Amino acid sequence: MNTYFVVLLILFGGAIISFAINKVSYLLSGIVAFIATASATVFFYLNVDTDNFVQFSLAGFDFQWGLNSLSLLFTYIVLGLGTLATLYSIQYMRFKNNLGYFYFNFLLGIGSMMGILFSQDFISFFIFWEIMTWSSYLIVVYNGNKTHKIGIKYMIFSGIGAYAMLMSIVMIYADVKSFLIADYIDYISQVGLSGHYLQIILLIVGFGVKSALMPLHVWAPKAYANSPMGYTSLFSGALSKMGVYGLSIVLLSLLTNFNTGENVSLGGLFEGINAEFIRIIVQWLGAITAVMGTLYALKQNDAKKLLAYSSIAQLGYIITGLAIGTELAVMGALFLAVLHAIFKGALFMAMGAVERQAGTTDMTKISGLVRKMPFTFIVTLMSIIALAGIPPLGGFVGKWLLYEGMITSGHYFLVVLIFFSSTAAFLYCYRILFGIFLGQEEKETINVREAPISMLIPMLLLAILTMVFGTYPGLLFEPIANAMSYIGYNDVVWEMSTISNVWGDKVSLDYVSLTIFTVFIVAMIFLTIKNYKGTRYVTTKDISTSGEMPTENENLTFQLNFFQPFERAVAPLYKRSMDKIYNTIGESLDALFNFVRTIYTGNGQTYALYVIVFLVIMLIFKDSIFN
Amino acid sequence: MVISPVHYIAVPLLAAFVIPLFAKLNREFVRIIPGIVLLYLSYVSIVLMNQVSSTGTISEVLAGWAPPFGINLVFSAFSGFLASLMTFMGLVIWIYSYRFKKIDDEPALKFYVLFLMLITGAIGIVLTGDIFNLFVFLEIVGISAYSLTSFYRNRDGAEAGFKYLLLGAFASTLILLGIILLYSSIGTLNMADIAQKSHLIPTSLKVSIFILFVVGFGIEAEMFPLNGWAPDAYSQAPGPVGAAFSGIAVKAGMYVIIRLIYTLFDIEGSFQFLIVMGLITTIIAEVSAMKQTNLKRMLAYSSIGQMGIVMVAFGIGTREAIIAGLFLMLNHAIIKGLLFLSSSYLVYNDDNKLISSLSGLGKRLPLVSFLFALGAFAIVGLPPFSGFWSRLYLLLAAADKELIYLIAIILIIAVIEIVYYFRVINKLYFKDIKVKSDDVQKPSINAVISMSILGILIIAIGIYPDLVTSYLGNAADALLDKAGYIENVLVDINN
Amino acid sequence: MNIVKDKKSQHIVDYIKEFARKNSLFVMAYGTGCGAIEIPPTMTSRYDAERFGIRGAATPRQADVLLITGYLAVKTLKRVIRVYEQMQDPKYIIAFGSCTINGGMYFDSYNTINALDRYVPVDVYINGCMPRPEAVIEGFVALQEKIQRGDADNGKKYQENIDWYRENQMKVIKNWNMPDYNW
Amino acid sequence: MEDIIYKILGAILTIITAFVVGITYGGLTRKVIARVQNRVGPKFYQNFFDVLKLLSKRTAINHGVMQHFAPMFIFTSAVTVLMFIPILHDGLFFSNFSFHGDLIFLLYIMPFGPLGMALGAGQTGNPNSAIGVTRGLSQMVGFEIPFVLSLVALMVQFETTSVTEIVNIQVESGVWMIFSNPFAFLAALFAMFGMFRYAPFDIVGAPAELASGPASEFGGKYLAIMMSSSSIFTFAKLVLYVNLFFGGAENLVELLIKTFILYMVPVVYGLVSPRYRTEQSITYFWKWPLALGVIGMIWAII
C-alpha cells in the first residue's frame, strides 16, 4: 500500500468509524477522530517521501499523486493543526449533539485537504477541493437555524470559486491534453502565457474565494464565526491555506517565472492584460483585503467575528506577498501562512474555550475573565502579540520579511497600505483582549472556570510554537526554502535566527529576544520584589470613581462603540461594503428570476400558444437557423 | 426461448393487459406481476447488452416483413443502453411503489397497468426502427402518462393532466403532420431507410419536417417553450411517477430528438440549434426553479434544466460530448429518480408540497433526508458523486470545441442549482422541527431498498466512474456510426 | 509617630525618601466648600504652587495630598473617606478653614460634621474662613516641614487606629456600605 | 567575554543616560511651560523628585496580573528601542545592538510598550482607562501613516533599512536627511506631534475628561516605572529622529542640542493649542502630513 492511500484511508475510514460509533458514546467519536488524525500524522511523517509518485487511471484520465516540497510545507499545517483541533474538539464538543456528523465532516475535511496536497493533477485536486468545500459547508451549518443563510452564502461563493477553477481546468485540459500540474507548467514554459490568461484569472478567482480575497470574501466572516470553534481553527488556519497553496502555484510557478519580457495581450475584453498586470491587481486586491478586513474587524462586537475578519486581513497580507513574488516577500508570505495557522488556530481555540465556559463570545456581554481563565488568557495574549507582529513572537518575522520584500522591490505605496492595516490591527487586537479578559468582572461570569486540560494543551502548544518561531524562525525557513525551490526560487538563503534583506540589512532575532526577555525579567524581578508587602490585589470594583463605591448593578464596562472615534474618522470607508453590493445584486437577480418564471403562466392555452408560436417562428426563420 | 428485443415490448404490454385478469384471482398479483416482468426485462437487458458488446447491433424484424417495409427493432449499444436504463429505473420504481401507501389507497391495479404501459411505450420508442411505430409508442407513453399524472383524483392532478394532454395532443398532431410530409416526399417510414434517402428530400421541405418533428418530440423532451406541462405534471403526479417521468418518459423524447439529428436528417445547423435550445431551456428552467416554494415543482424545473444540459451535450456532437450526454442522462435518471422518490416521502402529507414544511424533517426522517441530500449533492455536481463526472465530461467536450461561453453558462447554472438545492437541505437539517412525529410517513422497507440502490449507485459511480464509462463509449460509437446503423437494418436483415 | 532609625544607612535612605516626598506633592483637591475657589489661584501664575513641586493629580491612586476645602456634609464625608482610603501610603490631608476644625458656621447643622479629625487623620489645618492662597502655601510648607521631620505619616496612624475611626465614621454615616479598608 | 561585559556596561550606561536626559527634558518642559505662562515653575530636576517619591511610596495596589506587568512591558519596550538605536555615530558604548535591528523592527517594537500599558489599563477595570486606550490606539493609527510614509521614503532614498547605515550615509555625504528630503522630514515631524501627545493631541491623558486616562489606576512604583519608561522612550524617539533626519550625533553634547531643539517643537506647538477631539486628531494626520509624506516618497523615488 502506498503512503498517500493509507493516509487518506485512515482519515476517511476514521470519518466513517467516528460517524458510526457516535451511537455508542459521545466521547468515543471524538477520541476516534483524534486517534485517526494522530495516527495519520505519525504514519505520514514516518513514511514521507517527496519523490514518491503514484500514477493511476480513472474514468479515462491519468491521475498522479505525490508530494512536492511546497505541499509538504502545507501538510505541516493541515496535519499539525488537524491533530490539535481534533484533540481540542473532544472536550469542546462534549455537550453538543450530532457529534458523529461533526467528526465525519471534520475528518473528511482534513482528509480532503491532504488529498489536495497529494494531488499532482488538476482533477483529483478539484475533486478533493470540492469534498473539502461541502464537508466544511456541513460544519458551517452545524449550529443550525440561523446559520443556514451563512451556509448558503458560503456554498454560493465556494461554488463560484470552484466552478471558475473547473472552467480553467477543462480549458487547460483542452490545451494540454493532460491534467498533470507539472505538464501544464511545462506547457506554459514552452508556449508562453499569451492566450492563457483567462485560465490563470479563473484559477486565481477559484483560489481567491477560499483565501477570502477582497471581492470574494463576504462568505468568510460569518462562516468562520458560526462554525464550532474547534473546526474554525482548522477552517481559518488550514482550509483557507489551501487557497494560498493554489495561489502560490499560480502566482509563482506560472506568472512570475514565465513573464519575462512578455507583453502579449489577449485581445478583446482582455486587451492589455499581461502577467504583470494580473499580479499588480492581485497585490492591490490583497492589500485592500487587508485594510478592509482590519477596518471591519475593529467594528465587531463578537470576538469570533472579529477574528474572522482578522483572518481575512491576514490572508490579504499573505496574498499580497505572494503576488509581489520577490524572494523575501514570498518567504514572508509563506512564513505568515504557517504562522497564521498557528496563532489563528490558537485564537479560535481560545475563543472556543471562552464560548464553552462563559456561554458566549459577545464582548458586550462578558468581560474580566482573566482571573477565571488565566491559561486561555495567556494563549490569547501570545497569539495576539504574534498576530500584531510584535517582536519577539513569530508574527514579526513574517511581517518583516513581507515589508522588506515589498520595500526592496519597489512596492512603496503597497507597504503603506499594509502598514496601515497592521497598525489598525492593534486596535482589534486590544479589543479582543480587553473585551473578553480584561475590564470589569461581571456578575454573569462569576461561575466561569478554566477550560478542561485537553482543550488547553493544544492551545498552549500552539502558543509556544509562536514563541519558538519568533526566536528561531530558521526551523521554519528550512521547509519554506525547500518549498520555494519547487515554485522556482532556488538557493534561498536563510539563517537560524537572523533575517536579512537584499540590501544587506538584518535583524538578529536572538539578540532581540535576548534583550527583550532580559529586560523584561529584570524589570519584573525589580517590580515584584520592590514593596512586595505593600503590593496588594484589589477587585476591579475598587476603582477611583470620584469617591463613589460602585455597586453590583452599576455598569462600568466600556464595550459598545469601542472605537467609535476611529470609526468616525474612517467613516467614508465603511460606506460601501461588498456585502451591500452583493445584496443588491442578489435582490435584483431574485426579482429577475421571479419575473422570468412568470413565463409559466399556468394557463394550458398559453402553453399551446407557445408551441404554435415557436413552430411558426421556426418555420419562418428556418433558412437562417439551419444553414 | 431465444431472447430478443421483442421481449421488451411484448412482455410488458402483455402483462399490462393480463394484470386485470390475474387481479380477479388474487389482488397481490397486481403488484407482483410488474415486478416479475421488470426483473425479466432486466435479465433481457443484461443478456442483450452482453450480446451487443460482443457481436454488435441486433436488429429484429417483426412480423416477417423485411425493412424498409416491415417494422423492425434495433438494439444497438446506444438504444440498448437507454432501454436498459429505463428497465432498471422501472425496476427501482416498482420496488419503491410496491407498497406505496398512497397508491394503495387508489386502485393499485390501474397504476401498474399504466406504469407498465409507460415503460412499454418508452422502451418501444427507443428500440423501434419505424417512425410511425415510434409515433404509436409515443402515444402509448402519452396516454399512460396523462392518466398517471392525474392519478390522484384531486383538483390539481386533473389540471396538470389536462395541460399535459393538451400539449401532448398537439405534439402528436405535429408529429403526424411531419410523418405525412416525410412519407409523401420519400415514401418510406423506416428510419434507416429515411436516413439513407433523406438527401433526396428538398432541403426546405426537409427542414420543415425536421422542425415539425423537433417541436413535436420537443414537447416530450421538455424543450423550452414547449415544456409548460412539465412542472405541473411532475409536481402533481405521484412520487414514483415523477421519477418515472424523469427517468423514463423524458429520456424517450430526448432519444428521438437525438436520432433525428444524428441519424435521420443531415441538416446543417441542427447541432447549434440543439445547443442554443438546450441552453435556453436550462437557463429558464433553473432560474424558475430558484424561487419555487413547491418542492416537487422545484425538482421538476431542475429536471427540465438537466434535460437542457443533455441537449447541449448532444448538440456539441463529438464523441466525448455524446458520452457526456449519455452520462448526464444516466445520472439524471438515477439522481432525479432518487430525489423524486425521497421527496415524495418528505412532503407526504403536505398537499402543497411546500419546501417550508420540510423544516427540521432531517430529524424525523433521517434516512430519507440523507438520501435526498445525497441526491442534491450529486445533482449539483459535487464530487465524489456521480453527477460530477458527467458534468466534467461535458465541460471537457465543450472545452475541446472551445465553447467557452458554454462552459461559463453551464457553471453559472450549477451555482444556481447549488442555491436552491442547498436551501432545501438547510431546511431539512438546520431548521427547527415543525412537524410532529405523527405527521410524517415513515418509508416502508421496499422504498428504503429502492432508494438505497440508487444512492449506492450514485456513490459507486462517483467513486469509480469506470463502472459505466465503457458502456457509454460503446453507445456513443453506435450513435455516431450512421452508416453502420443503416447497414445493420437494411442490409444485414435483407440477406 | 516615631520611625525607628537604628542604622545610619537607613537614615540616609529615609532622608532621601522624605526629601523626595517633601518636594513632590501630588494634590488631590477635594473641592467641598467655598475653599475650592482658592485652589486655582494657588496653582496658577499669581501664586504658582508648582515652585514647591506641588502638582495636581487626577486620581487618588496617584495623589499624595488630599485637600479638603471646607465643610463636609455627612454624605460628602463618605466620599472623602473613600478617596482617602484609595490613596497610596504615605498620604497626607490638609484641611481648610474653620469648618473642618470645629464645624465653623455650620457647627450646629444636622448634617455636617464638626471635627474632621475624628473621621480621618489630618496633618495640617489651615485656619481662616476661607484661607487665602498665601495661607494655603504656608500650609503646604508646614506639611513639607512635617514630612521632612518624618512625623507626617498619618496613613499608618489611620491604619493602626482603624477601629476607632470606623466607629466614629459609622456613627454619622447611617447607610454604611463601604468596603473594608484592607491594609 | 570582555565584549559582553562592555556591551552590558554600555547598555546600562545608555539606559541611565536616557533616563537622566529624558527625565531632565520632562522637567525642562515643565519649566518652559511655566515660563510661557508667566510662572516661575518647578525646578528643572523636579521630575526626579516625582519619580523618587513615587518609588518610595509604601503601598501599591494592582487590579490583576496585567496591571502588574504593564509597566514592565513599557519599560521593556523603551529599553529595547534604545538598545537597537545607535545613540552616537560610531560610539563604542552607545551603539549597543544597533547592528542587529532595523527600522521596521523599531516600528514594530515601539507599540509593544503602549500595548502592554493598554493591557494593564484594561485590567484595572476603570472605564476611563479603556477610553483613553482606545483613543491612544486610534491616534496611533493616525500618525503612523505619515510616519511610515516618511520612513519608507527614507529607506528608498538610502536603499537600506538599517538606522546605523542611514546615519553613516548621512555623515559620509554630509547632507542631512532634513535637507535632502524635507518633505519626508516634515511628515515625520507632524507624526511626532502625535507621538509625544502634547496638546493638541493630548487626548489620551486628557486629565479634565478622563482623569489621566490609562494611568488613572496606577500609583506608587507602577507610576514611577511608567514615568521613567516614558522618559526613556521619549529620549529614544528623539534619538531616532536625530539619527534619521539630522545625521546622528558625534558626541553627547551635539546629541543633546539636537534632541532638545527637536523636542521643543511639539512642546511649543502644544503650548498654544487647545485639545482636538479624537477623530479630529486622527484625521489631522491624514490631511497635510499625509500629503507631505506622499510628496516626500515621490521625491525619494525620483
Added chain:
Amino acid sequence: MDFGQYQNIVTISVYGSAIALILIGLYAVLIKKNLIKIVIGLSLADAGIHLLFVAIGYLKGGTAPIFSPSVVGENVTMVDPVPQALVLTAIVIGFAVTAVALSLVIRLYKHHNTARIDQIKSLKW
C-alpha cells in the same frame, strides 16, 4: 365512372378542407376558453391531419389496395395502403386521447365548477 375532369377540384377541396379543419381546430384550441371546445378543437385538428394523410395516399384512379387475384392485373394502379393503415391507427389513438381528455375535463369541472381554461390556473410559475 370518370371523375377525371373533377379530379383537381376534388383534390383541392380535400386538401383545402383538411387544412381548414386543422386551422379551425387550432383556432378552437388557442382561442376558445371552454375546455370542451378545446377538446373538440383537438379532435378537429386530428381529423384534418387524418384527412390530409389519406388524401396524400390517394392516387388518381387507383383501386383499393387489395392483393386479390381477381383485381390484380397488369398496370393496375392502387392507392397506397400505408397511409390508410396509419390513419386507422391514428384515429384509434385520437379516440383514446379524446376519451382521456373528456374524462379529465369532467373531473376539472367537478373540482373547479367551471370549464373555462383561463380560470384553471392553480398551478403556475
